[in-house]
Amino acid sequence: MDVQELIKNQVTSNPVVLYMKGSPKFPQCGFSNMATQILDACHAKYLAVDVLADQNIREGIKVYANWPTIPQLYINGEFVGGSDIMRTMYENGGLQTLLDAAK
């Protein structure tokens, strides 16, 4: 299975997926850390994928979303944004609405 199919499978079979550097307990980058804290503040359950553990996913995810940076958040298979957009949406309540609708 090529990496684009693998990613598509991950984001469509899990309601909420966060591609990050490191893990929620041991984030390896400030932006990834902020993303996990935002999701925790929203009491979201999510699949965390450590892109540092797999170089193919680390590069493949940037192509998949046409987005050059990590972290990347997906809800119901849709690319929502990076840490910048997550923070803005968290502040205006839009993120909580999306997360509540995730199934």
Add this chain to the structure above:
Amino acid sequence: MLSAQQLETYITQNLGCDYIKVSGDDGTHFEALIVSPAFVGKSMVQQHQLVYQALGDRMRAEIHALSMKTLTPEAWLKSNS
């Protein structure tokens, strides 16, 4: 080392901007406020993608983090009034 001014030039070369201000002096982390008519009718993600496209490969190679605020000309006027 990449400067904020260079980054402004890279963006405005490929994206028509009414206003742009980039700050950051460590060469890899930058903050940008970008106002462009191209953002009209686009979601925040799409607006940011337009900026990344304008930066092309430079974004992948040289820039570790670019946090940005993108506004349409109308939103910018409102925020200034």
